[in-house]
Amino acid sequence: MKIAIASDHAGFALKEALKAALPEHEFVDYGTHSEAPMDYPDTGSKAAQAVADGTCARGVLICGSGIGMSIVGNKIPGIRAALCVNTDIARLSRMHNDANILVLAARFTAVNYAVDILKTWLDTAFEGGRHQQRIDKISKIEGVKP
Secondary structure: OOOEEEHHHHHHHHHHHHHHHHOEEEEOOOOOOOOOOOOHHHHHHHHHHHHHHOOOOEEEEEEEHHHHHHHHOOOOOOOOOEEOOHHHHHHHHHHHOOOOOOEEEEOOHHHHHHHHHHHHHOOOOOOOHHHHHHHHHHHHHHHHOO
């Protein structure tokens, strides 16, 4: 699976650890490429756009709290970015919300937990059914065709 991934400086180390932990996936890295201070919208918006336009199947955004990247990701029409702090929330974000971007909080999530969260998120399918009508309503609000 081709996965867009991006972080700010606070999420850089976790981003690199996730890529190393899941070599079976193709990560397209939209930066940042160091721990030098930078602005998360610069990298997050590029990765989210890659998911929205179909360049990548899904995406992962990482910043210190996860909140900034969540806001950035969800500004792109067609993106459903979910900040997940454990595997249960990751599973539900896929099953019920068809989240296409996982957001992680680097300052609050240990690497081993982040790996488990990402694996769970990638392995969980959208249930569809009654949840699809909700996704369609979100798309309508965004002005995106379902």
